Structure formats: structure tokens, C-alpha cells
Amino acid sequence: MISDQNRAAATIEEVAAVAGVSRSTVSRVVNGSTAVSSGALEAVRRAIEELNYVPNRAARSLASRSTMAIALVVPEDTTRLFGDPFFASVVSGINARISRSNYVLNLIMASADPGDKTAQYVRSGAVDGAIVVSHHTSDTFIDRIAAAVPVVYGGRPVRTRGGDYYVDVDNVAGARDATAHLVQRGCRHIGAILGPPSMPAGVDRAEGYRLAIADAGLSPAPVARGDFTTESGAVAMREILATKEPLDALFVASDLMARGAMQVLGAEGIRVPDDVAVVGFDDSPIALTTDPQLTTMRQPSFAQGECMADVLIARLAGQSPAEVTILDTELIIRGSA
Amino acid sequence: MISDQNRAAATIEEVAAVAGVSRSTVSRVVNGSTAVSSGALEAVRRAIEELNYVPNRAARSLASRSTMAIALVVPEDTTRLFGDPFFASVVSGINARISRSNYVLNLIMASADPGDKTAQYVRSGAVDGAIVVSHHTSDTFIDRIAAAVPVVYGGRPVRTRGGDYYVDVDNVAGARDATAHLVQRGCRHIGAILGPPSMPAGVDRAEGYRLAIADAGLSPAPVARGDFTTESGAVAMREILATKEPLDALFVASDLMARGAMQVLGAEGIRVPDDVAVVGFDDSPIALTTDPQLTTMRQPSFAQGECMADVLIARLAGQSPAEVTILDTELIIRGSA
DNA sequence: CTGAAAGCGCTAACAT
DNA sequence: ATGTTAGCGCTTTCAG
Numbered sequence A, B: 001m002i003s004d005q006n007r008a009a010a011t012i013e014e015v016a017a018v019a020g021v022s023r024s025t026v027s028r029v030v031n032g033s034t035a036v037s038s039g040a041l042e043a044v045r046r047a048i049e050e051l052n053y054v055p056n057r058a059a060r061s062l063a064s065r066s067t068m069a070i071a072l073v074v075p076e077d078t079t080r081l082f083g084d085p086f087f088a089s090v091v092s093g094i095n096a097r098i099s100r101s102n103y104v105l106n107l108i109m110a111s112a113d114p115g116d117k118t119a120q121y122v123r124s125g126a127v128d129g130a131i132v133v134s135h136h137t138s139d140t141f142i143d144r145i146a147a148a149v150p151v152v153y154g155g156r157p158v159r160t161r162g163g164d165y166y167v168d169v170d171n172v173a174g175a176r177d178a179t180a181h182l183v184q185r186g187c188r189h190i191g192a193i194l195g196p197p198s199m200p201a202g203v204d205r206a207e208g209y210r211l212a213i214a215d216a217g218l219s220p221a222p223v224a225r226g227d228f229t230t231e232s233g234a235v236a237m238r239e240i241l242a243t244k245e246p247l248d249a250l251f252v253a254s255d256l257m258a259r260g261a262m263q264v265l266g267a268e269g270i271r272v273p274d275d276v277a278v279v280g281f282d283d284s285p286i287a288l289t290t291d292p293q294l295t296t297m298r299q300p301s302f303a304q305g306e307c308m309a310d311v312l313i314a315r316l317a318g319q320s321p322a323e324v325t326i327l328d329t330e331l332i333i334r335g336s337a
Numbered sequence C: 001c002t003g004a005a006a007g008c009g010c011t012a013a014c015a016t
Numbered sequence D: 001a002t003g004t005t006a007g008c009g010c011t012t013t014c015a016g
Helices: A012-019 A023-030 A038-051 A057-064 A078-083 A085-099 A117-123 A141-148 A171-184 A200-215 A230-242 A255-267 A301-316 B012-019 B023-030 B038-051 B057-064 B078-083 B085-099 B117-123 B141-148 B171-184 B200-215 B230-242 B255-267 B301-316
Strands: A069-074 A104-109 A129-133 A151-154 A165-169 A190-194 A223-225 A249-252 A277-282 A295-298 A324-327 A330-332 B069-074 B104-109 B129-133 B151-154 B165-169 B190-194 B223-225 B249-252 B277-282 B295-298 B324-327 B330-332
Touching: A012 A023, A012 A038, A023 A038, A057 B057, A069 A085, A069 A117, A069 A141, A069 A301, A078 A085, A078 B085, A085 A104, A085 A129, A085 A301, A085 B078, A117 A141, A129 A141, A129 A301, A141 A151, A151 A301, A165 A171, A165 A301, A171 A190, A171 A200, A171 A249, A171 A277, A171 A295, A171 A330, A190 A200, A190 A230, A190 A255, A223 A230, A230 A255, A249 A255, A255 A277, A301 A324, B012 B023, B012 B038, B023 B038, B069 B085, B069 B117, B069 B141, B069 B301, B078 B085, B085 B104, B085 B129, B085 B301, B117 B141, B129 B141, B129 B301, B141 B151, B151 B301, B165 B171, B165 B301, B171 B190, B171 B200, B171 B249, B171 B277, B171 B295, B171 B330, B190 B200, B190 B230, B190 B255, B223 B230, B230 B255, B249 B255, B255 B277, B301 B324
Parallel strands: A069 A104, A069 A129, A104 B104, A129 A151, A151 A165, A165 A324, A190 A223, A190 A249, A249 A277, A277 A295, B069 B104, B069 B129, B129 B151, B151 B165, B165 B324, B190 B223, B190 B249, B249 B277, B277 B295
Antiparallel strands: A295 A330, B295 B330
16 A cells, blocks of 8 residues: 555654754744745755655644634535535635635535534634524524634524624615516516525515515515425415416516426416516526526625635634625526516 | 633633543543543533533644544535535435544535645644545545545545545446346447546446447447536537437436437437437436436435445544445436336 | 744543 | 643744
């Protein structure tokens, strides 16, 4: 077996010996201190190269009280994490920003956390800070994490106490604009499939829808709720159709739900957009797979991820970034409305 | 701000003081040693509770030379990691097994690794071992990881030196059986869309296909290659059709590629399975979304993940699990063949 | 610019 | 059963 696993890793002491300097000097060059003579610097570099030296993280973090690691906590089961394209782009954005920094990213899947392992991990000093995406009301362990290290949330946290840092998209304005597009199109009976009231995104998009309806002076049309998944969208659609009330347009609070709704519409022989125009929210990849393609509100997920990482890194650097950042959405007009 | 971030975390020393015992005794109860009197045990427990004590990971790992952490390194970009359902279930399986252990899992996305951060991380003693899924020929940093800690691979590693631990599915037998199913169906002109020769799964499934064709004494039919993605399947399908050679069945080395192929077939007005029978590989969720639903070879991805974690944990515990584990596949017959 | 010395918080022999 | 004593490998004053 071609392996170094037996040979113990080189220590700073050994590097110092080979370079003919003290531990401190080695530490200085490793940490990029300028106060090192070029001679010493060169000798140390050679020794590091020769011994294939990598500083021991535990020792370093013990002495410096910093880990240069950031946790990305996802309180979702793997099905959800991997099933929803939204996570893919948020995580990409976070990862992209962290890659450009000196931090490493630890993705932690913390759906059902029996022994409170995730919180324990964070509280044990394993990371300097945490990014939390998809925060649910029931996730109490997040509070314990937030009590231990700086946290940045994706989306407005469930219960905002002062001092919470988060990056969100303008869900109210987005939903309002999306619905307004339906109004401009000449629709008069604009129903909605909204998200869960337990999630801020659900609440805010519902608010935006209501504002737009009020703006237009329209009378109420049937509304149902889902949980952002395709299946729940289909169920909600059937509920709405069952009311038999007039309907010529639909604002749907997520693309996944819009897909579910359109499947039901199609099965019922109701044409989109001729009979019912539909506009979704997210501009996820699946918006391109519906027939017709989905008109939807684009959410800058990748940018949101990058921004979250940015804010956390700034906080860890002792800076004072804005507590809340709101990103704009953009209406993408395709075939469905 | 309701926070403990200012208040320094309690140390073992403080717990010992409150409990009226020595550091060692506290350490013993934390680590579950039996040699502690029930009185001391109770006192320590109370002190831990009171001070909300969580052992410092860095200190612990420095002293014990073990981190109780396992890295899951995925040498893929996020698009691929989140786009391919195969990863979702492998990761689920790994996560499930690790959750049941005392280890924590660190998912590390290591697509383009500029500064060799991932290898450095592992070599810095941050984890006790690593699980590597999706190993490409070009991923040389994996070698540096394997030189530093025990590694278990998902799928046969690109270059097997002795001493490599891996968990794979029986790709040769699977592809052979899948193709044999086509033969049994009465097909005589069985083409194939195979995977990339740079990946063992690509090579092995190609081998299985060839064996089945030989078994049946069939003459060669058109073959093309993709890279396991939907798009590449579509491209390969067009290549095959362009040959104008007779074709009544197709073995496709991944469900994603099969989907791409079926889209092209549909666009050309070629009926599945009447004109061309199609069998895929993976039994990913998308096999249920094609029309007709895809007949495919089920790969036990979740079990594979669990097994990989299992093998690594055994190695870390000083046991000697089997170096290679091969899991069986199972033909799932649906509408496409 | 460089070295010596003192820990960081914990585990692990070694005594008792 | 429990306390004492050394470190683990590194950063960080503090002298010089």
C-alpha cells in the first residue's frame, strides 16, 4: 500500500529543526507575517516543501481560538435538499463565495437530530460561524447554534429577535408584481395557491398577492395553500376547481406547486394560458419543463447564497455588515401567462 | 440579543471545580468510563448540566488524536451533485449510517479545487477518514487524501492499487441482465448508449452489454457513448439514428441518458417499446416520469451509501472489513421494454 | 527580526 | 476509584 498513513505527519517543530529556525519563525511564515527575513523565509519554505508539512488544524484552532471553518446547516431531509433546485443554487452560491475565502465549508444535514448532534458540534467550537437555510418554526436547535456562534439565515428567520442577520429576496414585491402582471393581462378572477403560513416566504408571498389584488380593486377569487411541493400544488388546484368559482388566472407561490397545478389543469382539459393564466415563483429549472413554459418570478438564489456567505465572513472579520439584505426579483415572461 | 457568544464556553476545569472532583474524573464520565463512583458521576452530571458544558473538539482531538469526524468528498460541481438523483440516495444512505454512529459527517464539495483546499483539510487532521463518491481519473487530489487517512470509495476506483476499499454494484452482471431481457423479448438489433470510458461504471456496463450480445450470438448493432447526463443521451441517440442501421432495442447505461434518448425517439415519431424497446440503468426517480415508464436496472444506492459508511467505521474501529463489497442489481420491468 | 516561554482544553498514563 | 502529571501541535505575548 502506497501510503503515508503510518509515517506520522510532520510537526512545526520538525520543520523548524530542518530550517534551522525556531517554531515561532515557522509559525510566522505559515501565517504570512511580514516580519521574517528573506533568508529565513526561504529556508522555512524549503523545509515545509521537503517535509510535506500541513499545520494541524486542531492544534492551530486550540491555540488561536478560531477554526476557519463555516457550517452550512440544512434542517431538511436529504430528499428535500436534493429534490428542490432552490437548494442547489443557494448552496452553489455559498460554496462559490467560501471557496474564494480561507474558510472551509461543512455541509451538515440536520433533519431529525436525535442526540442534538448538530448543535453539539457547533457548540464544541468546531466552526467559527454558521449559515442556516430553510429555517422552520420547529427547529429549536438552531437557537442553540445561534447562541454559540454568529449565524446568517437564508430568508427571514421565523422569529426575528433583534440582531438576526439574514439575506432574503423581496417576496412581497415579487408576489405583488407577479400578480400585477396577471392584472395587466386583463385577468379579473385571479386565484392563488399560496405557501405554508409556517414559513416566512409563504407569508410574504401571500401578502404580495393580496396587495396586488387590492391595488387592482379586484374581488376575491379562490385561494388554497400548499407546502411548496409539486404534489401539494396539485391538491390545491383540485380544491380550487372544486369551488366552481370563476377563474381566469392563478398566482402560484412556487414553481414546483405551479407544475402540480398545471398537471391538474391539463388533466381537466383547461388550457393554459387561454382559459387560466398561471404565474409561478422561483424560476427554477423546472419552469422550462412545463408545457407551456412557466412565466415566473426569478429569485436570485445563487446570489443569495453568495451574499449570505459574504455577510458571515464580514462578521467573522469583525466588520459590521447590514443586518438584513433584501434582493430583488425579476419577472420572467414565458408561455403560461 | 439573547446570546452566550460573549460568555466563554465552560471548560472541563470549571466543571471539575463545580462538581468538586478532578479534571480526570470529569473526562471519565464524559467519555463513559465505568470506573467512576455513582456519587462523583451524579455530581459531574449536575455540573455539566448547570454549566451547559460541551467538550472542546479541538482540544479533545489534539489530545486523543482522533476527531470523530468523517469527510464525504464529492468531486463534482454542485449542479451535478444536486442534479443526479443517484447522489441523493447515496448521500442519504451514508448520512443515515453516520447518524447512528458517534461520528459527524462533513460533506465537502470539491469540484475545481484551486488551492488543494480539500486535500489540505483532510491532511490537517480534520477528519479520521473519508468517503469518496464519483471518482474521476483526473482527481489526483484524492490520492493525497488516501495517503493521509483511510478512504472508502463508492464504485471501483479508477486505478486500483491493492488495499483500496470500495463498495460497488455489480455493473457487469446488471448490464448483462438488462440486455438479456431485451434478447428474451425477441429483439435482434440491440444497440446501446454507453457511459464514459473514464469511469469504471461506464466500462463495466459496456462489458456487460457486450457479454449479453455475445451470449445471444447477436450481430453488432450501433453503439454510442454519453457521460450519463440527459443531454448526452439525446446526442448519442441522434448519432445512432444517423447510422440508419436496423434497431429494435437499446440498452442505455443510465436513466438520465435513457430519458434523453426517449425524448429524441419521441420527436422522431419512433414508438417505445413497439419500434424500439429501451432499458435503462439506475432506477432513479426519473424512470417513473418518462412515457412510457422506464424499464431499468435498480441500483441499491441507499444501501451502497450505508455500506460505505459501515466499512469506513469498521476500519476506523480497527476491524478488518472486506476490501470490496459488490451489491446486486435488480431488473425493474415497466413499460419501455 | 527572532527565540523562549506560557498556555489553548483535553486525554492518558501513572500513581495512589 | 480518583488525582497528578505530562504532553498533543500550535499561536502568542514578551524579551532581546
